[in-house]
Amino acid sequence: MAVSKDDKYSKILNAAIEIISEKGLDKTSISDIVKKAGIAQGTFYLYFSSKMALVPAIADNLLTITFQRINDKLKGKKDIESVLEVLVDETFSITDEYRDVLILCYSGFALDRSLETWGTIYKPFYEWMEDVLVKAINQQAIFSDIDVKWTAKMIITLVEATSERYYSSDQKNVAPDEYKAEILRFCKRSLGIQ
Numbered sequence: 001m002a003v004s005k006d007d008k009y010s011k012i013l014n015a016a017i018e019i020i021s022e023k024g025l026d027k028t029s030i031s032d033i034v035k036k037a038g039i040a041q042g043t044f045y046l047y048f049s050s051k052m053a054l055v056p057a058i059a060d061n062l063l064t065i066t067f068q069r070i071n072d073k074l075k076g077k078k079d080i081e082s083v084l085e086v087l088v089d090e091t092f093s094i095t096d097e098y099r100d101v102l103i104l105c106y107s108g109f110a111l112d113r114s115l116e117t118w119g120t121i122y123k124p125f126y127e128w129m130e131d132v133l134v135k136a137i138n139q140q141a142i143f144s145d146i147d148v149k150w151t152a153k154m155i156i157t158l159v160e161a162t163s164e165r166y167y168s169s170d171q172k173n174v175a176p177d178e179y180k181a182e183i184l185r186f187c188k189r190s191l192g193i194q
């Protein structure tokens with residue numbers, strides 16, 4: 001996991017992700033988390049006000065992991081086609097690896113009615129995609145008449161929703177590579193990439 005806070009914060013977050021993945025959010029107690037993390041219960045409250053307060057931290061951590069993996073795979077490539085291919089591939093990979101935790105994050109934000117927090121967590125990711133799109137427009141690699149902010153959000157949302165749908169479905173009669181190829185074709189056609 002790519003937690004960048006201090007050691008105790010990392011221990012709490014990693015323990016929470018592990019236990020919540022095993023037991024589910026409702027059956028996980030703060031006592032379970034601190035026991036797994038090897039810290040005192042009072043220490044938990046120095047970092048999180050409640051069990052539900054873990055949800056944004058978990059979501060932020062997973063997005064950080066995704067973004068790191070994308071950047072690692074791109075290794076300096078900045079062309080729109082490479083970015084889309086890596087975005088699709090890594091989003092599917094992360095969704096497969098962390099599917100139960102992602103479901104927790106979505107349900108946690110819905111239960112807490114804090115979807116605006118989701119937008120705050122995603123802001124750097126959206127801005128990164130906006131930058132990719134602006135560069136592609138400047139290089140005349142894509143349509144120039146798109147709304148960059150909306151298009152960036154739509155691409156990320158579409159790729160994530162497609163991967164989540166695939167991995168949360170019981171009916172996997174199509175290989176993930178076929179889903180990835182189709183979402184990639186759709187994004188390229190939508191942006192006017194030849």
